[in-house]
Amino acid sequence: MGIEVRVEGLTKSFGQQTIWQDVSLTLPAGEISVMLGPSGTGKTVFLKSLVGLLKPEQGRIDVNGVDMVGGRERDVMEARKLFGLMFQDGALFGSMSLFDNVAFPLREHTRKKEREIRDIVLERMELVGLGGAQDKLPGEISGGMRKRAGLARALVLDPQIILCDEPDSGLDPVRTALLSQLLIDVNAQIDATMLIVTHNIDIASTVPDNMGMLFRRNLVTFGPREVLMTSAEPVVSQFLNGSPYGPIGMSEEKDAAALAAEELAGNGTAFTPREIVPQLEPTAGLPARQAVHRRRERVLALLHTLPPAARDAITAQLRPTQQAGGEAQAPTQPVARPYIPPPAPAQQGDTLAIDQDRVDPASWGRRPAAPEESA
Numbered sequence: 001m002g003i004e005v006r007v008e009g010l011t012k013s014f015g016q017q018t019i020w021q022d023v024s025l026t027l028p029a030g031e032i033s034v035m036l037g038p039s040g041t042g043k044t045v046f047l048k049s050l051v052g053l054l055k056p057e058q059g060r061i062d063v064n065g066v067d068m069v070g071g072r073e074r075d076v077m078e079a080r081k082l083f084g085l086m087f088q089d090g091a092l093f094g095s096m097s098l099f100d101n102v103a104f105p106l107r108e109h110t111r112k113k114e115r116e117i118r119d120i121v122l123e124r125m126e127l128v129g130l131g132g133a134q135d136k137l138p139g140e141i142s143g144g145m146r147k148r149a150g151l152a153r154a155l156v157l158d159p160q161i162i163l164c165d166e167p168d169s170g171l172d173p174v175r176t177a178l179l180s181q182l183l184i185d186v187n188a189q190i191d192a193t194m195l196i197v198t199h200n201i202d203i204a205s206t207v208p209d210n211m212g213m214l215f216r217r218n219l220v221t222f223g224p225r226e227v228l229m230t231s232a233e234p235v236v237s238q239f240l241n242g243s244p245y246g247p248i249g250m251s252e253e254k255d256a257a258a259l260a261a262e263e264l265a266g267n268g269t270a271f272t273p274r275e276i277v278p279q280l281e282p283t284a285g286l287p288a289r290q291a292v293h294r295r296r297e298r299v300l301a302l303l304h305t306l307p308p309a310a311r312d313a314i315t316a317q318l319r320p321t322q323q324a325g326g327e328a329q330a331p332t333q334p335v336a337r338p339y340i341p342p343p344a345p346a347q348q349g350d351t352l353a354i355d356q357d358r359v360d361p362a363s364w365g366r367r368p369a370a371p372e373e374s375a
């Protein structure tokens with residue numbers, strides 16, 4: 001199971017510029033969380049701080065008993081091995097094949113033999129739908145494939161915490177929907193704690209268990225997804241609705257005069273309640289997400305602390321139903337799948353389609369057929 005990440009009172013500045021201050025939140029073990037926020041609000045800085053690559057001036061980040069801010073560098077380096085990182089652009093080495101890119105962390109951080117490395121790399125590439133593409137160079141493949149290669153690389157060290165920085169950037173809507181499904185499927189199979197930074201509302205509304213938002217150097221909110229989805233905060237409403245009207249401007253925030261002018265023109269940030277889209281479920285045939293059951297218990301325990309709108313939304317979805325026999329039973333999970341048109345004919349490996357055979361959990365630990373065998 002993934003590891004809980006506890007952030008307390010975190011403040012980060014670069015010189016005179018405060019990026020965010022007094023940020024406190026907990027990423028629950030094995031659950032998927034999303035961090036939203038306009039450009040430049042410090043989401044990437046937050047991810048880099050979690051893994052100890054940037055050092056906030058104040059606060060602590062507890063990962064498996066190690067403080068990633070003030071802990072001994074040797075302990076921080078050790079704790080860093082618990083993380084898998086997926087960067088915006090895949091961050092692949094252009095001169096290395098996909099195989100070598102994905103193998104890189106294993107060669108750098110372990111003493112595994114090449115045969116074992118090969119097995120792990122091919123498994124993870126298969127998991128993300130890149131079976132057969134191991135000899136390609138990053139420059140020879142599509143942006144979607146590069147993302148998936150980045151995800152495969154993030155998975156090779158069996159991470160217990162996965163951080164994804166804008167995994168959807170540059171992807172078309174279909175690839176984004178398939179990527180959302182892939183993130184859910186990966187979580188179902190390895191039960192890792194995941195934090196995804198994204199601007200994409202489709203990912204935000206269908207993938208995470210928890211959501212947060214950074215704005216004006218502060219964490220606006222962080223908690224069960226229903227809290228943010230039902231929030232009447234103008235900045236949250238504006239962001240989720242993609243509206244030009246509200247506190248977010250081109251240079252992050254509008255001044256009071258600009259906001260007053262919008263109000264006068266009748267373009268104020270009136271709250272419009274939005275429908276909560278059901279969360280995606282793992283692809284048929286994969287194990288159920290273990291986090292769902294843990295989250296149900298956790299969220300029900302903190303229900304009384306949440307705003308009424310969030311409480312109602314959660315109660316509608318989570319409250320165990322009392323059956324005639326008296327036994328409490330969890331409600332069936334709502335099923336929501338984005339419409340995915342049939343994939344166009346594609347070259348081998350040049351699609352983000354989740355092929356059932358490829359992601360069959362039984363394939364874990366089994367060496368997939370080499371391209372010439374499967375051709």
Ligand SMILES: Nc1ncnc2c1ncn2[C@@H]1O[C@H](COP(=O)(O)OP(=O)(O)OP(=O)(O)O)[C@@H](O)[C@H]1O
Pocket residue numbers: 014019037038039040041042043044045046
């Ligand atoms: N190493 C650094 N030195 C100085 N300033 C930095 C550094 N890294 C980031 N910043 C500044 O921190 C701020 C937040 O950057 P960050 O990349 O975290 O934003 P973001 O929310 O991820 O933006 P986007 O959504 O556009 O990717 C920016 O003003 C950026 O210029």
